[in-house]
Each structure stands twice: as structure tokens, then as C-alpha cells.
Amino acid sequence: MKLKRFAAAASATLMLAVFGAAPALAADEIEVNEDISVSGDYDWTRFANDHITLNVYNWGLYISDGSDDSVNVLSAFEDLTGIKVNYTTFDSNESLYAKMKSGGASYDVIVPSEYMVGKMISEGMLAPLNFDNIPNFADIGEEYRGWDFDPDNTYSVPYTWGTTGIIYNTTMVDEAPTSWADLWDVQYTNDVLMFNNSRDAYAIAAKKIGYSMNPQSVDEVSTVMNELKTQKNVVQAYVMDEIFDKMEGGEAAMAPYYAGDAITMIDENPDLAFVHPEEGVNFFVDSMCIPANAKNKEAAEMFINYMCETSVGLANCDFIGYSTPLTEVWNELDDDLKYSEIAYPGEDVMEKAEVFNTLPDDINAAMDAQWSEMKSYEEGGSGWMVVVMLVVAIAISTFNIWRKLRKKSRDNY
Known part of the structure; x- marks a missing residue:
């Protein structure tokens, strides 16, 4: 644009x-x-x-x-x-x-x-x-x-x-975000968008909890992916190019994205603004x-x-x-x-910026597999809700069976 x-x-x-x-x-x-x-x-x-x-x-x-x-x-x-x-x-x-x-x-x-x-x-x-x-x-x-x-x-x-950061709608947030943790804020439930790719999403969760964007072990991948799961109830949608319509149209309060695209979105909707989170960003x-x-x-x-x-x-x-x-x-x-x-951030941003490394095969495979698992988990709803629904379904089924058996017993009697 x-x-x-x-x-x-x-x-x-x-x-x-x-x-x-x-x-x-x-x-x-x-x-x-x-x-x-x-x-x-x-x-x-x-x-x-x-x-x-x-x-x-x-x-x-x-x-x-x-x-x-x-x-x-x-x-x-x-x-x-x-x-x-x-x-x-x-x-x-x-x-x-x-x-x-x-x-x-x-x-x-x-x-x-x-x-x-x-x-x-x-x-x-x-x-x-x-x-x-x-x-x-x-x-x-x-x-x-x-x-x-x-x-x-x-x-x-x-x-x-470019760099990554948070683009946000100034009319929809109480205070300008300063941290990646703001994307987990429950007051913006269903008003947060998130990257729909494993590497960028992982990087944000990693910086939020004090890790490098470049995982050093499979266990580290698991820890960070679990952090992404805790965000799921807040996220409206996982997006890439769809972010343009959603942010320009005022359909979400905030989202992480690339600085170049943020400039374009701000040009289309002056209510939008952009910030580089304090924990550090990706330089790509x-x-x-x-x-x-x-x-x-x-x-x-x-x-x-x-x-x-x-x-x-x-x-x-x-x-x-x-x-x-x-x-x-x-x-x-x-x-x-x-x-x-x-577009051209100062030293305060670039000093804390990280470049993505090419990952070892085992870590890369773990990230891909756990990202797919998380996406399936998201598409089926949050974990606790699935458990609750399953328990309720079993309880109802058990109650119906008990009621039929009780009725049959009475009829025989």
C-alpha cells in the first residue's frame, strides 16, 4: 500500500x-x-x-x-x-x-x-x-x-x-503497550492478534519470560510453547497478511507485527501507533x-x-x-x-535486538511439532474448556444410562 x-x-x-x-x-x-x-x-x-x-x-x-x-x-x-x-x-x-x-x-x-x-x-x-x-x-x-x-x-x-514490535489502536487501549507481556493482558481478551508462524510467535513468548529468541534445547522450546498456550484465551486470531484489514478496520486493539507493515497500517488508520517492546525485538x-x-x-x-x-x-x-x-x-x-x-530505530532498540539463527535439526523439529500441536489445541478451544466439556458429556451420559437402568429395574419389579 x-x-x-x-x-x-x-x-x-x-x-x-x-x-x-x-x-x-x-x-x-x-x-x-x-x-x-x-x-x-x-x-x-x-x-x-x-x-x-x-x-x-x-x-x-x-x-x-x-x-x-x-x-x-x-x-x-x-x-x-x-x-x-x-x-x-x-x-x-x-x-x-x-x-x-x-x-x-x-x-x-x-x-x-x-x-x-x-x-x-x-x-x-x-x-x-x-x-x-x-x-x-x-x-x-x-x-x-x-x-x-x-x-x-x-x-x-x-x-x-526491519524489526518487530507491537502495533496498537490508541482508541482501544487504556495505556500504550511497552512490553510483550501486554499481549497476554486479559482485559484485551478477544482483542489481541498474534503471529501465525512458529518462529515469530516463539520469539515473543521467549522474550516475555526472559529467554533468547533462539532456543538452546528442546526443553526450552517446550517451556516457551507452554507460555504461548497461556495466551490462547486472550487471542482473537492468529494472522499474517490478514492483519492489515483487522488493524486498519479497528477489529483488534493490538498485535505484534513487522515495522514496515506497521508504517503502512498507520498511514491507512491514524488511530494506530507502534512501539518496540522493552525486552527486545527481532532484527531481520x-x-x-x-x-x-x-x-x-x-x-x-x-x-x-x-x-x-x-x-x-x-x-x-x-x-x-x-x-x-x-x-x-x-x-x-x-x-x-x-x-x-x-523504520530506522535508534541504538536503544537495536542494542537489544536479536537476529534469528538457523536452528539445529532437533530443535527445529521440536518447534515445528509443538507449534502444530498448539495450533490444533487452539482450534479445538482452550484445554480447560475441552476437559470441562468432556467431563460434562461423560456425566450426562452416565446419568442417562443410570436413569434407563433404574427405569428398567422398576418395570421389572
């Missing part, structure tokens, strides 16, 4: 400062349209006659796609290169992984988060990148390179980064990768390079609200976004 409050103030400035009038366009740039210009030193048309369709699999609401008066960076890529883009979306790293493992679809570019990149590398699911085809990688800031999950960036190019980087079985690897590398063009990165940041790892894009941002405490 378009970040209207940023775009309205910055539109004229950005057009002049970034794209400029046609005569001022640098000699080594190509103007694709009035919004997108790219490096002229790159051979963008080498696949123009090859009838390639590139399958791109990304998070929902995570690219500037032409809706809400945004720039359509995908159609601009097609016009520039002659390559068609088949663009589809997922809502969590876990659903991306499951789709990839099923073998039911073939993709050329995917956008997993750091811990999932590490997992896919370890399982041989990603192809090493040829950076001769991705020269714009040079604009990636040093602080976003060389993370433990891919130390030499052999397999991944950062796309965006989503990266562009190429699956090992991709059919169009070199064209996929061209797409990744295109996504790192300054004009394309600006369009994406303006539309989706997430933070950029591209130095030139950050330099060109409007000050309202560049210095936003939501």
Missing part, C-alpha cells in the same frame, strides 16, 4: 532529485519510464528474444506493484528486458519452505528471511550467485553483508530489513536468492540486480515501508521516512 503521507510531501522533490528532467539524465542511464531509470552500463536486453518467463516468489504486499498509484516495478522490468514475470506470494518462511520441499512448483527468485536462508543453504536448496551479473550488490551497506547464515553472501542479496533481513533448481538462473540474477537499482529501491521503500540496505536508496529517502523511529 502506498505510503501516502511520505509520497505526497516528497513526490515533486524525489522526481527532480532522483530521476530529474530528461535532459539531465546521466549519459550512462536508461530511462525506462518517467519513474524508473537504470544503469546504462548493464546489458538489460540480452534475453529479449528468448521468451523467458521468470517465476518470482515473494512475501505478500512486499513490492511496488502499481496499486494505489504506486510505481509498477515489475512491468517496468518487463518493458526493459523483454522478460515476463510470473509473480506469486507467500505469507511466512515456513510456507515458502514447505512449498519448495514439496517440489510442486519451480521458482527463479525467492525472498526468505535470514534463518531460512541458512536452512536452505544447509539442505542444498540454493544456487551460488554469479556477482558479475549483480554489480549493484556494491551498493549494499557493509552492515547488511556477511551475516552468519551466509558469511560471504554466496547465496543471498539483501532486499529489505529478507534476501533475494535463487533456488538450486531454477530454470533461468542468469535472468534471475538480472532481476536481482534490477531490484538493487536506486530508482527501483526507492519505489519499493516508498510503497512497502520496509527499511533499505541500499546506501544510495537511503540517501535519497524523504526525511520523514529516513529518520523514522519505526
Whole structure:
């Protein structure tokens, strides 16, 4: 969704400062349209006659796609290169992984988060990148390179980064939340939303009780998952992309979510606000990768390079609200976004932020299994209610049997 409050103030400035009038366009740039210009030193048309369709699999609401008066960076890529883009979306790293493992679809570019990149590398699911085809990688800031999950960036190019926090409706809460524990507050029963994926939900419960977001043992997983069970009576729904309609429509008082999406929701509903909880938050980087079985690897590398063009990165940041790892894009941002405490939090937040590690197989398996168990438990109602209903059902059945036997005994008598 378009970040209207940023775009309205910055539109004229950005057009002049970034794209400029046609005569001022640098000699080594190509103007694709009035919004997108790219490096002229790159051979963008080498696949123009090859009838390639590139399958791109990304998070929902995570690219500037032409809706809400945004720039359509995908159609601009097609016009520039002659390559068609088949663009589809997922809502969590876990659903991306499951789709990839099923073998039911073939993709050329995917956008997993750091811990999932590490997992896919370890399982041989990603192809090493040829950076001769991705020269714009040079604009990636040093602080976003060389993370433990891919130390030499052999397999991944950062796309965006961000943090988690709590988005809340100022008209529906008595006091602004400051802690993850506020998501357990019984006064907001049925007015709290929760992440519908195991890793993010686990992280919140872990920080609430003083643990790391990265579990060290199966027992630790069990302890944290039990903490999530204690929240169940408060939770209205477990959501991902559904959060937009619910929070923008005033259907819930608070929810944990990603900072970039919080900016979008606040833009749509000014009653909303965002806070980074005091215990610490998740700091994540989503990266562009190429699956090992991709059919169009070199064209996929061209797409990744295109996504790192300054004009394309600006369009994406303006539309989706997430933070950029591209130095030139950050330099060109409007000050309202560049210095936003939501998009670019200060040291007080980042010092306590944790990055998700790729988990050992036994811990990862335990988390997946116990998350599924918890979800089944939730769908059937809270545990104590199930027990009460079962006891009542047995009591009624026993009473009916006793009454029939008593009646039969009397009749025989």
C-alpha cells in the first residue's frame, strides 16, 4: 500500500532529485519510464528474444506493484528486458519452505528471511550467485553483508530489513503497550492478534519470560510453547497478511507485527501507533536468492540486480515501508521516512535486538511439532474448556444410562 503521507510531501522533490528532467539524465542511464531509470552500463536486453518467463516468489504486499498509484516495478522490468514475470506470494518462511520441499512448483527468485536462508543453504536448496551479473550488490551497506547464515553472501542479496514490535489502536487501549507481556493482558481478551508462524510467535513468548529468541534445547522450546498456550484465551486470531484489514478496520486493539507493515497500517488508520517492546525485538533481513533448481538462473540474477537499482529501491521503500540496505536508496529517502523511529530505530532498540539463527535439526523439529500441536489445541478451544466439556458429556451420559437402568429395574419389579 502506498505510503501516502511520505509520497505526497516528497513526490515533486524525489522526481527532480532522483530521476530529474530528461535532459539531465546521466549519459550512462536508461530511462525506462518517467519513474524508473537504470544503469546504462548493464546489458538489460540480452534475453529479449528468448521468451523467458521468470517465476518470482515473494512475501505478500512486499513490492511496488502499481496499486494505489504506486510505481509498477515489475512491468517496468518487463518493458526493459523483454522478460515476463510470473509473480506469486507467500505469507511466512515456513510456507515458502514447505512449498519448495514439496517440489510442486519451480521458482527463479525467492525472498526468505535470514534463518531460512541458512536452512536452505544447509539442505542444498540454493544456487551460488554469479556477482558479475549483480554489480549493484556494491551498493549494499557493509552492515547488511556477511551475516552468519551466509558469511560471504554466496547465496543471498539483501532486499529489505526491519524489526518487530507491537502495533496498537490508541482508541482501544487504556495505556500504550511497552512490553510483550501486554499481549497476554486479559482485559484485551478477544482483542489481541498474534503471529501465525512458529518462529515469530516463539520469539515473543521467549522474550516475555526472559529467554533468547533462539532456543538452546528442546526443553526450552517446550517451556516457551507452554507460555504461548497461556495466551490462547486472550487471542482473537492468529494472522499474517490478514492483519492489515483487522488493524486498519479497528477489529483488534493490538498485535505484534513487522515495522514496515506497521508504517503502512498507520498511514491507512491514524488511530494506530507502534512501539518496540522493552525486552527486545527481532532484527531481520529478507534476501533475494535463487533456488538450486531454477530454470533461468542468469535472468534471475538480472532481476536481482534490477531490484538493487536506486530508482527501483526507492519505489519499493516508498510503497512497502520496509527499511533499505541500499546506501544510495537511503540517501535519497524523504526525511520523514529516513529518520523514522519505526523504520530506522535508534541504538536503544537495536542494542537489544536479536537476529534469528538457523536452528539445529532437533530443535527445529521440536518447534515445528509443538507449534502444530498448539495450533490444533487452539482450534479445538482452550484445554480447560475441552476437559470441562468432556467431563460434562461423560456425566450426562452416565446419568442417562443410570436413569434407563433404574427405569428398567422398576418395570421389572
